[in-house]
Every structure is written in C-alpha cells, then in structure tokens.
Amino acid sequence: MLKYLVYCRKSTDDKEKQVLSIEAQVEEIKQFASREKLNIVDWVIESKTAKAPGRPKFNQVLDRVEKGELEGIISWHPDRLARNSVDGGRIIYLLDTGNLKDLKFPTFWFDSTPQGKFMLNIAFGQSKYYVDNLSVNVARGMRQKIRRGDWPGKAPYGYLNNRQNKSIEVEPKTSKIVKTAFQLFSTGHHSFTAISKFMAGEGITRGNGKPLSINQITSMFKKKFYIGTLEYKGSLYDGNHHCFISKRLFNQAQAVLKTRSRSHDYAHRFAFTGLIKCGQCGASITSESHQKYYKGTDRVAQYVYYRCTKKITPCDQPYVSEDYLTKQFNQTVKKYSIHPDWKPTIDSWLAQKQAKESLEIKAKLKTLTKKLQDTQTKLTRLLDLFLDSGLDDKTYRLKQNQLFENKKKIEDKVQKIRNNGSHWLEPFNEFTNCAILAHKIAHKKSDRDQLRQVAENIGSNFKLKDKKFFINPKTAYFMLAAGGGATTFDPCPNAISDFVTPRGIEPRFSG
Numbered sequence: 368m369l370k371y372l373v374y375c376r377k378s379t380d381d382k383e384k385q386v387l388s389i390e391a392q393v394e395e396i397k398q399f400a401s402r403e404k405l406n407i408v409d410w411v412i413e414s415k416t417a418k419a420p421g422r423p424k425f426n427q428v429l430d431r432v433e434k435g436e437l438e439g440i441i442s443w444h445p446d447r448l449a450r451n452s453v454d455g456g457r458i459i460y461l462l463d464t465g466n467l468k469d470l471k472f473p474t475f476w477f478d479s480t481p482q483g484k485f486m487l488n489i490a491f492g493q494s495k496y497y498v499d500n501l502s503v504n505v506a507r508g509m510r511q512k513i514r515r516g517d518w519p520g521k522a523p524y525g526y527l528n529n530r531q532n533k534s535i536e537v538e539p540k541t542s543k544i545v546k547t548a549f550q551l552f553s554t555g556h557h558s559f560t561a562i563s564k565f566m567a568g569e570g571i572t573r574g575n576g577k578p579l580s581i582n583q584i585t586s587m588f589k590k591k592f593y594i595g596t597l598e599y600k601g602s603l604y605d606g607n608h609h610c611f612i613s614k615r616l617f618n619q620a621q622a623v624l625k626t627r628s629r630s631h632d633y634a635h636r637f638a639f640t641g642l643i644k645c646g647q648c649g650a651s652i653t654s655e656s657h658q659k660y661y662k663g664t665d666r667v668a669q670y671v672y673y674r675c676t677k678k679i680t681p682c683d684q685p686y687v688s689e690d691y692l693t694k695q696f697n698q699t700v701k702k703y704s705i706h707p708d709w710k711p712t713i714d715s716w717l718a719q720k721q722a723k724e725s726l727e728i729k730a731k732l733k734t735l736t737k738k739l740q741d742t743q744t745k746l747t748r749l750l751d752l753f754l755d756s757g758l759d760d761k762t763y764r765l766k767q768n769q770l771f772e773n774k775k776k777i778e779d780k781v782q783k784i785r786n787n788g789s790h791w792l793e794p795f796n797e798f799t800n801c802a803i804l805a806h807k808i809a810h811k812k813s814d815r816d817q818l819r820q821v822a823e824n825i826g827s828n829f830k831l832k833d834k835k836f837f838i839n840p841k842t843a844y845f846m847l848a849a850g851g852g853a854t855t856f857d858p859c860p861n862a863i864s865d866f867v868t869p870r871g872i873e874p875r876f877s878g
C-alpha cells in the first residue's frame with residue numbers, strides 16, 4: 368500500500384479566489400481518502416504562498432519523498448502544491464525518477480504517464496499568475512486588433528492608414544506603383560537599385576526624400592501583407608484588408624528574391640547575431656564568413672562561423688559553424704514545443720474548462736445579483752420609513768450610508784468577476800499556439816530567421832558555451848520541458864481517447 372502524505376495550504380493572498388479554508392480542505396481530503404482507500408501516514412499544513420519557491424514545510428515533504436519515506440502526496444488541487452516553475456518542476460522530476468509514485472487530488476484527475484504529467488503541467492501553469500507572466504511583453508490591444516484582422520501599425524507602401532475608422536485602405540495612386548514594382552521585379556531583369564529608382568521617380572521615397580534602401584525594397588517584396596496575411600511576433604493571422612497584388616505575382620517575386628544572392632547572403636549571414644552571449648566570459652557572440660576555394664571543382668564556398676568577441680576578458684571558447692548552431696537552435700526550440708497533434712486534446716480540454724468556468728462565474732454572479740437586489744430593497748424601505756417620519760434624520764443617514772457602502776462593495780465584486788472571469792484562457796491558448804508553431808518550425812530545415820524568432824518567443828538570455836546552446840525559457844515553456852518532453856512527440860490516437868475518458872494508459876513513449 369502506498370504511503371501518502373496530505374499537504375494542505377492556504378495563504379493570505381488566496382483570499383480573492385475560491386479556495387477552501389484549511390479546515391474544509393482537511394475535511395474534503397478525509398472523505399476522499401476513505402472513499403479511495405488511501406493510506407495516509409502524515410499531514411502537513413502550511414500557510415504560505417506558493418507563488419515563489421522556498422516554502423519550508425513543502426520542501427521538507429519533497430525531501431522526505433526523495434529519502435523514500437513517502438510515496439505519494441494528496442492535496443486539494445495541484446495549485447496547492449505549486450504555483451512556480453521550480454516547485455512544479457521538482458514534483459515532475461520526482462515523478463520522472465520514480466521517487467514519487469502518485470499524486471491524488473479530489474478536484475483533479477492525475478495519472479503518472481506523459482499525458483498525465485502534461486496535464487499536471489497545465490494545472491501548475493494555468494494559474495493567473497503564470498499566464499500573466501507569459502503575456503507581460505505582449506500588448507493586448509495590438510493582439511486583439513491583429514486577431515480581428517486589422518494591422519495595428521503603419522500601412523505598407525500602396526496602402527494608407529484611415530485615421531477615422533482606424534483601418535488600412537488601398538491608396539489608388541501608390542498601389543499602382545507598388546504593383547508595377549512587383550511586376551518589374553518578377554521579370555528578374557531589374558536590380559533592387561533599379562526598382563528603388565523607379566519608385567523614387569514615381570514619388571515613393573524614404574522620409575528624407577532619398578530612394579528606398581535595398582533592405583526596404585527587399586522587405587517590401589517579402590511582406591505577406593500584400594497577399595492578405597498579417598505577420599506578428601512570429602505568428603500569422605488573416606488580414607481583412609483588400610489586396611492589389613495577386614498570389615501568383617507575389618510568388619513570382621519570391622522566386623526572384625531567392626536567386627538574388629545579396630539578399631540571400633544578408634539574411635544568411637546575420638541569422639543569429641546580436642542574440643547570443645558567450646557562456647564563459649559574457650561577451651557578445653559575433654559571426655564572420657570565410658571563403659574556401661576548391662581547386663578540383665574551381666568553386667568558392669562561403670562558410671559562416673560564430674565566435675566570442677572576447678571583448679571583456681581573454682576567452683578560449685571555440686568557433687562553431689552556422690550549421691552546427693542551427694542544429695542547436697532546432698533542438699532547443701523542439702524541446703520547448705508541442706506536437707501539432709496535441710491540438711485537439713488541448714482544445715477540447717480548454718473548451719471543457721471554459722464551459723465549467725463560465726458556469727461557476729454565472730453562479731457567482733447570480734448570488735451577487737441577488738444580494739444587490741436585497742440591498743436595494745432595504746434602501747428603498749429605509750427611505751420609505753424615513754419619509755413616513757418613522758426615523759430621525761441621524762439614524763436614517765447612518766443606516767443609509769452603511770447600506771450604500773455595502774451596495775458599492777457588491778458592485779465592485781461583480782465588476783471584478785466580469786473583468787477577470789476566464790482571464791487565463793486567452794493567453795494560455797496563445798501560448799499553446801506558439802508552442803505548436805515552434806514545433807513546426809523546428810522541423811523545417813534551414814529557415815533560420817523563423818527559428819530565431821520562435822527562440823526569442825520561448826525565452827531570453829541565450830548563451831553559447833563549449834559548443835552548447837542554452838536558453839532561459841519563460842515559465843510556461845520551462846514547464847513543457849519539465850514534463851519529460853512528452854508534448855514534443857505526437858500522441859498516439861489511442862492515448863488521446865484513453866485520456867479523454869480517463870483510465871490507465873500504456874504510453875507509447877517513455878516520460
């Protein structure tokens with residue numbers, strides 16, 4: 368019989384949330400344990416927040432698990448155990464090593480399989496605190512605009528920003544010029560400079576009146592906006608603006624772009640520069656290209672290398688080739704990704720969660736609305752009484768103020784619930800989409816720019832040491848990797864259906 372310890376926790380910052388009191392948690396777990404016939408050897412009660420690591424009693428519990436004194440933990444909900452990546456990661460690690468054999472929650476089904484660990488990750492990570500962390504750098508308004516299909520930024524050449532209705536419209540004159548530029552370029556007979564001169568002659572220039580730079584021309588031809596796609600922070604969205612460039616013309620321009628070595632070299636050479644620091648001395652990693660001449664075939668090949676600038680102290684870190692570094696990026700991105708086949712599982716899980724939460728919110732709102740009505744009735748009665756001269760002025764004011772304050776408090780609560788209801792759902796959904804995109808990109812060969820973009824989305828503080836690449840992932844991505852990487856494999860269909868109707872499953876891959 369497994370030896371379980373019960374861990375109950377409630378901290379002062381849980382006040383706002385619907386967390387049971389310690390006494391209620393104890394009571395529920397007692398019932399749950401007797402129903403499930405669980406062997407409880409000890410109880411631990413702690414009143415500390417789990418938002419930061421370092422809860423003394425919790426750490427002692429995990430130490431005891433490591434020593435083999437305990438085999439399982441029972442808690443009211445996963446969020447009683449962990450709300451930060453360190454504690455969550457440690458629990459999952461103990462499950463991976465087998466020191467911890469089981470977790471039980473009256474409110475959450477858990478099974479020690481890769482799928483179960485993945486869902487546990489989500490439970491650890493779904494608290495508002497984490498998703499907040501995740502979306503720190505994302506401007507909400509921008510995102511919403513993008514999702515509606517509106518471009519939040521400056522209109523590309525050939526379009527203009529309509530300031531009145533805040534949309535982007537085709538500009539009749541410049542759109543014709545841009546279209547001609549695409550047509551000229553697609554023939555393959557015109558250089559970037561020639562295109563830039565043509566556009567300047569027609570009145571499209573930089574702010575200072577000079578012709579557009581080669582980079583500006585290149586990025587114009589690359590802009591998927593022209594075929595109705597919005598690119599924002601590594602994700603693609605459907606735009607709702609009108610297009611004046613056909614997909615065929617756009618694709619022709621892309622084909623010509625590929626043949627232009629200049630743009631190719633440019634993107635190629637600088638794919639990972641300005642991003643990585645040396646893991647030994649902390650100086651920046653720079654890139655340089657070397658040419659090698661092959662006598663036999665009379666051909667010159669370009670090789671790109673990355674190395675430490677050694678600008679801080681002497682440093683003996685070796686060079687790495689760009690191909691090698693690309694592989695390292697690929698592996699890293701893959702480690703923090705979700706296989707696209709998880710999407711349906713996640714979606715249905717989210718849908719259930721959303722449905723459940725909206726029911727809870729409805730119930731809460733109903734109770735509050737009732738209270739509000741009661742208070743309002745009391746106020747009216749009080750006024751009647753006062754008008755009938757059954758109350759003196761002073762008593763009336765005192766009572767009236769109390770009731771009014773009370774009413775305000777309830778209204779605030781209603782407002783708060785309306786604002787924060789399922790606050791974590793949207794960023795969580797966005798996170799899983801990004802992680803799925805990361806998986807797709809990690810499996811695409813050679814698109815270094817996209818690889819760089821997703822890596823920057825996953826984390827920061829990139830380091831290269833002894834030919835190994837390190838990244839400091841954001842919490843949610845860290846949690847993905849902590850789950851034994853289960854999410855980076857495709858789930859077998861049986862596992863999903865088994866998972867949806869929870870019972871023991873035989874994982875196809877080891878956690």
Ligand SMILES: [Zn+2]
Nearest residue numbers: 645648675682
């Ligand atoms: Zn160095």
